Amino acid sequence: MNFLRSRLGLAVAAALAGLMMMVGGVAAAGSASAAPASSASEYWIPKGLKTHKVTASALRFRASPNGRVKGLLFRGDRVFIRESYVGSPWVKVVLVGKSKSGFPHKTRGWVHRAYLKRW
Incomplete structure (x- = not known):
């Protein structure tokens, strides 16, 4: 400190x-408060956390900015932005719930900012 x-x-x-x-x-x-809510697709999110939805029909989910493609995220998958840098179109995101392509909750990766919309 x-x-x-x-x-x-x-x-x-x-x-x-x-x-x-x-x-x-x-x-x-x-962990009781972090358990899934009423359905398996809904997860507890800290109050005030702004989530985003993927707007592209298929969005490349990368290991690093402009790096190796880990897989795809699809329209409607929910993420929250963990890191972003001024002037960079890339943001580090964490999945909220399981993605439609099968990535588990809390998977981290990088996506292009232009294909996210605040939800």
Whole structure:
């Protein structure tokens, strides 16, 4: 944490520490709250998390930006953006629920931003 204070400033380090505690608190809440909801396709999502839906009929799901193709995501598959960079069309996403192509819940990969729509 001292490294963060020196590089980012005290206010930013405090905000990051608070965020880490919140994320840790969500993870420590237990697996009962993270269990599937009423149907197998619905999963618990932390409050305030903005999910996105795939709008393309078939979207390449990659291991890295413009890298090896892991498989395809199809229209309606739900993801949330884990990482994005200014000026880059690539975003790292995590699947919310099982994809139509069979990828399990929480699978991570990269897709092109243009084919996602906030849901």
